Amino acid sequence: MARRPSSYTEEDFESLEGRASKTEQKKAVQRMAALGEQLATLSPKQIKNLPVEERLIDALLDAQSITSHEARRRQFQRVGKLLRNENESVILSYLTPKQGLKKTAQLNRWVERIIKDGDPVINDFTKTYNATERHTLRQLVLRIHRDIAKQATEEEIAASKLKLFNYVQQVALISDN
Structure with missing residues (x-):
């Protein structure tokens, strides 16, 4: 049986990027x-x-x-x-009225703070909303930062931010139970 080479190349990791464990x-x-x-x-x-x-x-x-x-x-x-x-956004839009506009605005502020400040805010968010998966949240933020660093189009950055907001909204809905 052939052995896998002991050293991994950058291509090996790039092929796995974006895939969920x-x-x-x-x-x-x-x-x-x-x-x-x-x-x-x-x-x-x-x-x-x-x-x-x-x-x-x-x-x-x-x-x-x-x-x-x-x-x-x-x-x-x-x-x-x-x-x-x-479509995740459509489903969440039907559940958003249960949260209210004040809660949605609060979640938007959380998203902006998470993108801007990173780990300290992620830790605060995790303490506030117990259903949060810290790793998933970090991955979503990392993808936004990567898109910004690569100077991706506004649509790609907006799509990444929407994924983060949808995740934050899901976690908030689940944690409120």
Whole structure:
């Protein structure tokens, strides 16, 4: 059997850049399941008006009628899996009214502070919102700083900032429980 060369090249690491680790993928699934729980608290009329797949709407309506703890857990895992195919921003926009404009403005300030000041603010944010994954937050901030350093287009920087804001908003929704 051939051995892998002992020294890694820059190309080896570049091919992995931007890919989530297994742990990050699992945490993302857990966040989506928690968002599904938040969506299930909406009224049936609001759920039916969500601009998502019909399967997701049916799964959310089913989740409201399930009383068994284990069955609810499995149902929300399914909802989380279905949510991965949906636009994160649209889903969060339906949950944002539950937070209110004041909370959204506060989260925007958190995002700006995190981008500007880095680790000390990330630590404060992690203490405030217990569902935060410090590593994921750092990776999102690092990507923004990398885009700025590479002088990427405004659209790319804005997309990176939107990903960070969506993550912060998800964490805030989940932590408020």
